Structures are given as structure tokens and as C-alpha cells.
Amino acid sequence: NAGVTQTPKFQVLKTGQSMTLQCAQDMNHEYMSWYRQDPGMGLRLIHYSVGAGITDQGEVPNGYNVSRSTTEDFPLRLLSAAPSQTSVYFCASSSDLQETQYFGPGTRLLVL
Amino acid sequence: GQNIDQPTEMTATEGAIVQINCTYQTSGFNGLFWYQQHAGEAPTFLSYNVLDGLEEKGRFSSFLSRSKGYSYLLLKELQMKDSASYLCAGQISGGSYIPTFGRGTSLIVHP
Numbered sequence: 313n314a315g316v317t318q319t320p321k322f323q324v325l326k327t328g329q330s331m332t333l334q335c336a337q338d339m340n341h342e343y344m345s346w347y348r349q350d351p352g353m354g355l356r357l358i359h360y361s362v363g364a365g366i367t368d369q370g371e372v373p374n375g376y377n378v379s380r381s382t383t384e385d386f387p388l389r390l391l392s393a394a395p396s397q398t399s400v401y402f403c404a405s406s407s408d409l410q411e412t413q414y415f416g417p418g419t420r421l422l423v424l
Numbered sequence: 425g426q427n428i429d430q431p432t433e434m435t436a437t438e439g440a441i442v443q444i445n446c447t448y449q450t451s452g453f454n455g456l457f458w459y460q461q462h463a464g465e466a467p468t469f470l471s472y473n474v475l476d477g478l479e480e481k482g483r484f485s486s487f488l489s490r491s492k493g494y495s496y497l498l499l500k501e502l503q504m505k506d507s508a509s510y511l512c513a514g515q516i517s518g519g520s521y522i523p524t525f526g527r528g529t530s531l532i533v534h535p
Binding site for chain 2: 343345347352353354355356357360362368370371402409410411412413414415416417418
């Protein structure tokens with residue numbers, strides 16, 4: 313049982329490049345979320361999903377796309393990277409919204 | 425957002441007790457989480473309060489007052505390893521229920 317896994321751990325991009333941050337969980341959780349964490353800003357919700365095939369926008373969705381084709385996977389796509397997207401990205405999952413979210417180890421992204 | 429407010433930084437002495445406060449807007453409020461996050465690591469769950477009152481888990485306790493829009497995390501017998509950021513996160517009913525996080529309180533425990 314690996315919990316929530318994220319790849320890559322670190323990534324450097326040039327402005328305008330696109331990439332996908334991977335997130336997978338093996339706990340059969342319905343709820344999955346993507347957050348970004350910047351110094352002094354706390355965790356801000358980008359997108360979330362309440363089940364396979366269902367996604368919705370969070371607080372800061374611009375510049376990001378998501379899809380949820382399976383229960384296990386919830387990739388986050390950066391369409392055209394910008395320096396403002398330099399951040400640490402966390403994926404989280406939970407079995408129920410009144411249960412704890414389990415967080416992945418994070419992806420540290422630097423956009424030059 | 426839910427306007428989750430908590431102090432930016434606190435310091436305390438090893439062995440002491442510290443209380444970290446969190447306030448939030450009460451409209452549509454459902455429940456409140458506390459997470460601990462060590463530098464460079466992912467947040468880990470500490471507590472979840474839905475009902476008013478104090479819940480104790482070993483050295484850590486969490487309190488909630490729904491009518492006042494107020495919560496606190498109480499850490500007793502502080503240890504050096506408790507130096508971390510403590511995140512308060514509130515849920516809104518009628519929406520996604522996905523928690524909204526405050527900016528976190530950085531706790532520094534010194535000898």
C-alpha cells in the first residue's frame with residue numbers, strides 16, 4: 313500500500329513549456345485534490361474530483377487542466393508554464409470528505 | 425474563500441504548552457481540520473472537529489466553538505520535533521466540502 317504517490321519530485325521548465333504532474337493513489341479513494349503551496353500563502357486548491365469522470369475548479373485553476381479517467385489517477389497538466397507557477401504542488405486523496413486527506417510527497421516545480 | 429486566519433509564527437520552550445488559534449467565517453461552516461507540516465514534507469493529519477468542545481489525542485488537543493468561529497490546537501509537553509508549521513483548514517457545507525487552508529502557523533520550539 314503506497315498511499316499517494318507523485319511524480320516527478322522535482323522539475324525545471326522553461327516559460328511556455330507544457331508538462332503533466334502525475335498523482336496516483338491505491339486506497340480506492342473517491343476524492344482527490346491538487347493544491348499549490350507558496351511561501352506565506354498556505355495551501356491553495358487548484359482542482360478537485362469527487363469521483364472518476366467528475367472534476368471541478370478550486371480557488372486558483374487558471375493555467376491548469378485535470379482529468380479523472382480512473383479512480384486511481386488524477387494528473388495535473390500545465391498548458392503553458394509561467395514563472396508564476398513556480399511552486400510546490402501537492403496531491404491529496406480521501407475516502408470521505410469528513411475524513412482526513414492523505415497528501416503525496418509533493419512536486420517542486422521551477423519555471424524559468 | 426473562508427477567510428481562515430491564524431498567527432504567522434509562534435515560539436515556545438521545550439516542555440511548555442502552546443496554543444495555536446484559528447478563526448474562520450461561520451457561514452456554511454461544516455468542520456475544521458488541523459494538519460502538521462514539517463519543512464520540506466507533506467502535511468499530515470492531526471485532528472478533525474465538527475462538534476463544539478475539546479478533543480484530546482495524547483499531547484495534542486483541538487477545540488472548536490462553532491458559534492464563535494474559533495478553534496485552537498493545544499500542544500503539551502513540547503518537544504523539539506514539534507517545530508513545524510500547523511495548518512488550520514475549514515470545510516463549507518453546501519459547496520465542495522474540500523477544505524480551505526489558512527496560511528499556517530510556524531512553531532519554533534527552542535531548548
